[in-house]
Amino acid sequence: MAVDGALNGVPAAEQARPARKTKRDPVTWIVKPVVWVLCLAPLAWLGWLVADTLLFHGRGLTANPVEFINRFLGDWALRFLLIALAVTPVKVLTGWKQAVRLRRLLGLFAFFYVVLHISSYVGLDQFFNWSAIWKDIIKRWYITVGMVAVLCLIPLAVTSTKGWIKRIGGKNWNRLHKAVYIAGAAACLHFIMMRKGLQVEPLIYAGVFAALMLIRTIEPIRRRFRARPAA
Amino acid sequence: MLIKNRIASDVSGSEITPKTVFDNRRAFLKTAALTGIGLAAAGLPSLPAYAARTPFSGVQKTQWTAKSMPENDPLNTYEDITSYNNFYEFGTGKRDPQENAQDFKPLPWEITVDGACAKPGKISFEDLTKPHALEERVYRHRCVEAWSMVIPWVGIPLAAVLKRFEPTADAKYVAFETLMDLERMPGQRQRVLNWPYKEGLRMDEAMHPLSILAVGLYGEVMPNQNGAPVRLVTPWKYGFKGIKSIVRIKFQSEMPATSWNEAASREYGFYSNVNPAVTHPRWSQETERRIGELFKRKTLPFNGYAEEVAGLYQGMDLRKWF
Incomplete structure (x- = not known):
């Protein structure tokens, strides 16, 4: 979850910039709109399933629609969080520097699905029964861990604007936004703990997260070695 | 007796x-x-293949009918009961069993009965069930995951079946096992649990009139995804006690190992009686969502069967023996 301006401590001037800030800049005028549509597609699909269930007695929401909606939104919150975390690795692996310009968009969509996931838990599953929700948070570890992820993400979403980068300074901003790694790890753990037994699916997500972190860690080291002139 | x-x-x-x-x-x-x-x-x-449904003839009404249920416990639909299943042998998703069990052919089926009994042996599904009249039993079904249904099972009293094998005085418990077959039950290729699935009851629980071996629902042959051809139903316990597709019944003196208890002993006890007072690390057991309803309802002790079964646990600390 970062901003076009300053990334990973690299001054804004050295960051990838629009090829030309004209109307023909492909990232602004093609890539971003496409990403927007793709990011909204899961929500549109859920909307269709709800409409189909209510209007035509469709069974796409399963026999337990509340559980289905909550899990669907949770799945997509985690997926988008991993996609946002994949921006730097994609840049490293493909060399496509413009990728970082999608990071804020993807990060905020991850947060958007997180908010929907929580809303469905609070509003649909628990129906605003705050005492039951509080008991859940303190008694059930997987919910506690999920809440940790949310608490990490809230300040990042709030400070995602250029104004906030200026206000707190690029270095501090970068430091703050490292919290996304904690959120990613907590979200993966939340999913693993939520499932009964040791299931494969949540482990795949955790594996993807681990791989993304590994690429991030290795790349600066690799770069340093390459930068050194051969003896 | x-x-x-x-x-x-x-x-x-x-x-x-x-x-x-x-x-x-x-x-x-x-x-x-x-x-x-x-x-x-x-x-x-x-x-679809799973739409092929075979009705039983001569299913007898019992005292447990849809009408004998409280007014706010209407039957769940056949569709709900057969499309929302926990049967990890066919996948961990709720809809996986319906999809992945389509081609499962339960018959011919053989059950091994052994341990502390006078007449052990192998018995076919037909021979196991034939001597008994099929009974309709409308029961509440409460899953440990805090959802519930009302299901019209077709089954036979477990006690009547077990007595035929003449359990000896050493038979303090009865253990059950599900089929282990990686080809026919593809979910077993993933070691979510230590297969085969194992469950067990104390002898007096097994002999209780509420306990049945279910062979169908809604007056029809058991759908594969619900545990064909024969499964256990103990309505005062959490659903996972109701072991499906049973291939082994063993009488023994010691408490049997059970699959979920092996996987997470802190979460799943041997008894696993429905108990709103004992919280679970994953789910509050105070409330449940009845499938088909939006709002949660209060969970009843022993799933509403306290009058019938509470006596089995007299003097036991149910917080300890959860």
Whole structure:
């Protein structure tokens, strides 16, 4: 979850910039709109399933629609969080520097699905029964861990604007936004703990997260070695 | 032990249709029904395999009918009961069992009965069930995941079946096992649990009149995804105690190992009686969502069967023996 301006401590001037800030800049005028549509597609699909269930007695929401909606939104919150975390690795692996310009968009969509996931838990599953929700948070570890992820993400979403980068300074901003790694790890753990037994699916997500972190860690080291002139 | 006193109005053995004739009639009905369905299915190639449904004939009404249930406990639909299942042998998703169990062929089926009993041996599904009248049992079903349904099972009292094998005095518990077959049960390729699935009951629980071996629901042969051909149903316990597709029944003196207890002993105890007072690390057990309803309802001790079963646990600390 970062901003076009300053990334990973690299001054804004050295960051990838629009090829030309004209109307023909492909990232602004093609890539971003496409990403927007793709990011909204899961929500549109859920909307269709709800409409189909209510209007035509469709069974796409399963026999337990509340559980289905909550899990669907949770799945997509985690997926988008991993996609946002994949921006730097994609840049490293493909060399496509413009990728970082999608990071804020993807990060905020991850947060958007997180908010929907929580809303469905609070509003649909628990129906605003705050005492039951509080008991859940303190008694059930997987919910506690999920809440940790949310608490990490809230300040990042709030400070995602250029104004906030200026206000707190690029270095501090970068430091703050490292919290996304904690959120990613907590979200993966939340999913693993939520499932009964040791299931494969949540482990795949955790594996993807681990791989993304590994690429991030290795790349600066690799770069340093390459930068050194051969003896 | 149930002692039966003969009274004058009792039907004497000779008045009952000879068994061979009875069986032949049944076989004929079954063949006719299957042929009918086969023809219908042939005419409707788009019909999914799991839609093939075989009705039982002569299912007897019991005291546990839809009408005997409280007014706010209406039956769940056949569709709900057969499309929302926890049967990890066919995948961990709720809809996986319906999809992945379509091609499962339960018959022929053999059950091994052994351990502390006078008449151990291998018995076919047909021989296991044939001597008993099929009964309809409408029960509440409460999953440990805090959802519930009302299901019209077709089954036979577990006690009557177990007695035929003449358990000895050493038989303090009865252990059950599900089929282990990586080809037929593809979910077993993932080691979510230590397969085969294992469950168990204390002997007095197994002999309780509420405990049944279910062979169907809604008056029809058990759908594969619900545990065909034969599964356990103990309505005062969490659903996972109801072991499906049983291939082994063993009488023993020590408490049997059970699958979920092996996987997470802090979360799943041997008894696993429905108990709103004992919280679970994953789910509050105070409330449950009845499938088909939006709002949660309060969970009842022993799933509403306290009157019948609470006596089994007199003097036991149910917080300890959860």
